[in-house]
Amino acid sequence: MSLSFDGRVRVGDFLLEATVTAAAGEVLAVLGPNGAGKSTLVRVLAGLLPLDDGVVRLGTTVLDDGQDVFVEARERRVGVVFQDHRLFRHLRVVDNVAFGPRARGGSKDAARAAAREWLARLGLADLADRRPRELSGGQGQRVALARALAGDPAALLLDEPLAALDVQTRAEVQGELREHVRGFAGPVVLVTHDPIEALLLASRILVLENGRVAQVGTPAEITTRPLTPYVARLVGMNLYEGRADGTEVALDGGGALVTADAHRGRVLVAVRPTAITLHLDEPHGSSARNAWSARISGLAPLGDRVRVTVEGAPAASVDVTAGAVAELGLAPGRSVWLAAKATDVTSYPAPSGTLEE
Structure with a gap:
């Protein structure tokens, strides 16, 4: 099933007005300068911010129609990984990861079993009994991914998941993230400011500027045919506009x-x-x-x-x-x-x- 946003939302003086769709099995990277609307988009898709007008859908299910329908974040089958992990500090790693299955009504034993399975799949089994404060940045982000996946989400939102990591850890986690998101059957929306990260992880890239979609296409299309000065700078191209007469x-x-x-x-x-x-x-x-x-x-x-x-x-x-x-x-x-x-x-x-x- 796809995850889509087609509408408007105002935050203070800022207006996001866009149409964004991530298909099943697709990794859609959302790039843009600071203030372009990336975080606003994530908050709307996650159910942390309501639409003013339009519709958010997960498959055929309406999550928000800007009027009568608004599905709360905890009731959406959308897993979210934030830049700063946002792990529950008072819970052990296994119980952090078990949070999703428990929220869906599973028993404590079943939720912990599912959590340990995901921790093992991500190579984190030996961290199950640790507290978040005992984790490195890379370990914390891996646990956050395990928590998102353990909730059996139909879609994944990754909001700057590698931004807080040092260079070496970032490279390691990036490789693992690529493996897991490419194996995920649902849509993945990856918000990032790093074009290299987008090129490595995404099957399609969408660029936001000033709350509008400036360009969308495959990595090859974005890098070879930029449509705005920002995109050109992002991919390292000289870009000019003019009038053609033949060649x-x-x-x-x-x-x-x-x-x-x-x-x-x-x-x-x-x-x-x-x-x-x-x-x-x-x-x-x-x-x-x-x-x-x-x-x-x-x-x-x-x-x-x-x-x-x-x-x-x-x-x-x-x-x-x-x-x-x-x-x-x-x-x-x-x-x-x-x-x-x-x-x-x-x-x-x-x-x-x-x-x-």
Whole structure:
């Protein structure tokens, strides 16, 4: 069964108005900047915040219609894992995990048996008698997942489940989480601010901005064809808007690019920072069909490379090696030339108002 939200909810001055659906067996990652509406969406789906208008459904069951129907959180077959675990501090691990089965009316013995089974499946059997204060961050989050799954949920909500973990623990729990959510038969909604986490765990990604759905698609669609500046920054792409006449695009911010795709009318143009080469002199005789002058405005380390930001027509981010920075003497204020092959420049129709922020 699917889990869906189609409606409006206002919190103070903020309005979330969106349509969101996660299908059975699907992991839908919800990305967005702070204040985009991610937490509001989770609270509505979990039954912690009522709709103002619209409907929330789990399969064919209406959970909230904004008027007469509102199923309380404890009565929804929705398992929730929060960023900070929210384990009951006064209960042992086994009783934390048994909470779901007990809430569904199971006996104490049956609930504990189910809890121990889930603890064993997640490799946590030896933690059953500990208190939450005796757990590490990674262990606490694994227990929170076990508690959510032990309640026999029809859907899972994961609200920034890895955000509070250190880098090493995060990588470990991420692998385990991927295994368990991919084996879950119901819909999974994963709220995260980390695009890598979304790409690793999700079968589909939805981006919220300012309480609206800005883009939705597969990881490949999101990373190769971003529709807004935020999404482009998220996936590390240069994004421009302009008007296409065949393979040539006149860019709104000045300059033009030749692409491998022929279009007419308004388009978006995406270029990977690694697809742009940087030169001290104007390139001649190369296979690149795009070359333009620019001035370096900044340099920043980015993993094993350096992100060079340049101002020009168009402005761009370019990724080069540290060796290239030293060899070319790159520094803020220096004039350079950029080049990109047409085959590395992607254009596609632009939705109306795409680049408005």
